Amino acid sequence: MTLPNQVEFTNRPTLLEDHQLQPHDSIWRVMLRKYMSNKLAVIGAILLFIIIGSALFAPWLAPQDPSKQVLLDKLSPPGDKYILGADNLGRDTLSRLLYGARVSLLVGFASVAGSIFIGTVIGAVAGYYGGKLDAVLMRFVDAVISFPSLFLLITLVTIFEPSLMTLIAVFAIFGWTGTARLVRGEFLSLRSAEFVLAARTLGIRNSRIIFSHILSNAMGPIIVSATLGIGGVILAEAALSYLGLGIQPPIPSWGNMLQSAQNPQVMLGAWWYPLFPGFMILITVLAFNFVGDGLRDAFDPKIND
């Protein structure tokens, strides 16, 4: 009796062709190519690389101690001594920007990590199990969205001291609803995918199906929303700081640097003081958005490179 695999070798060019290909190249290569074809996304990635790199190496890059005050030099314009000028207490703006980047980015990354985690778990459970559980969880999401979150945020930050941790927690607690809806949608369509039924017939547990089989398919949109979310949180931190409820001085963040510059006399007289932190916020948020858009296209199988 001829074994089926003998037929296989001679009659199946697909199999042979497959041997010439390198394993692993396809999915990531294709995505990388799609990403690279988007100029703005590449620029965004380079900017982010520089911003994150300089935040990480702030202690080595900063020309001065960010909290060292030289009152004699207050509001000195950009020049030899202070490349980007000095603030109203005579602190070096460049050094403060570099250290501020650490704080702003940390708040961004940490709170988005938190909100993505909450949102993914709730969205995944709702979407996978459906029915009553889904209805209850989604009404909960609706309720959280309907909260006047800015006021609650302000209240919470006032009750608990506005520290780094409270800020991160508050942003995470209010930021997850979008992710939950997104993930639920992905799960709703993926749970009826045939490979999910196939996995179930093979006796694979629900938890594993949710977190390994379906989640891996929903990773694209989640990463995109995380990237866009970081930009949003950095803006929100700036807004809260502007109200004096963000990161508290003397720890520099881009938001509280702007806040201390909001005095109109200072602003008009020393343009460099509000300009640079504002510019950094703008550039960073823009870069995150560009990268997010690029990732969205790269993950979208419907867009061909």
Added chain:
Amino acid sequence: MSNLLEIKNLRTHFVKNKRIIRAVDGIDFQIGKGETIALVGESGCGKSMTSLSIMGLVPSPGGKIVEGEIILDGVNLLDLTEKEMYGVRGKDIAMIFQEPMTSLNPVLTIGDQLTSVIIHHLKLSKKEANLRAIEMLELVGFSDPTKMMKNYPHRLSGGMRQRVMIAMAMSCNPKLLIADEPTTALDVTIQAQVLELMKELSKRFSTSILLITHDLGVVSELAERVVVMYAGQIVEIATIEDLFDDPLHPYTIGLINSVPSIEGEIKRLQSIEGNVPAPGSIIQGCKFAARCSHAFDRCWIEEPDLLLMDDSRAVRCFLYDDEEANV
């Protein structure tokens, strides 16, 4: 032959818009150890629901097994908890599907998908599971299984994916393999290869196969006995020889006549008039009467029972009830 699987009076119902749909309406049949049985019928006759009922994966909310027993090797699967069923699915009963293009997870490698099943059921180490997976891929005809392990499904053709599915289903040496239209989506040449492979493997591992199909060609290729379903009920059970030589139920006759044949003179293909009754509709009398050219008064009033003709033969039709009465 002792029975591996016994299905007794299985009823799976759906509730949709407060109407009850009897997807599986009281079916009984057995599958012997190592036997291949085909479950045949048109779309919507309850074939796939029967297989999902056996798997304990009736879509819920909405679907529910309301009555019956599914006895695998002496154990009623309907008595098992969901946790215990995890150990049955994939280990004792495995399943392959119609659409090989979509039944593998696109973002996990073939190796990941195979080994996760093997580790789960056979409790092997990662390394041993890898070896087992490679062995299985070789068995289903891949020339370079080690390399295949690292591939993602999208690089494989339909036939290759169906082979992977078979490898996955067979990897834990199941007692029963449910094949739900395993070749419908494949090219004709590939169909033959896949059928041959299933035949080969079932013989080698003495796995019983429950083949679900509407393709009588596939049935004649693989099955030993055939169960014909219509509107959630079994209308005829016969060995493969009996079914093609001497079909009894008018529906079976209609099915066989609607298959084109290479041999003999060229005739116009016959089709069965009418449609499958809409799911959920309430029909008095025989469910097939409206489409049956032999229907007589009694068919419209009473519902026929499944008549046992002999050990391997049963039919649900009054035509044969009268014969019995006359003898």
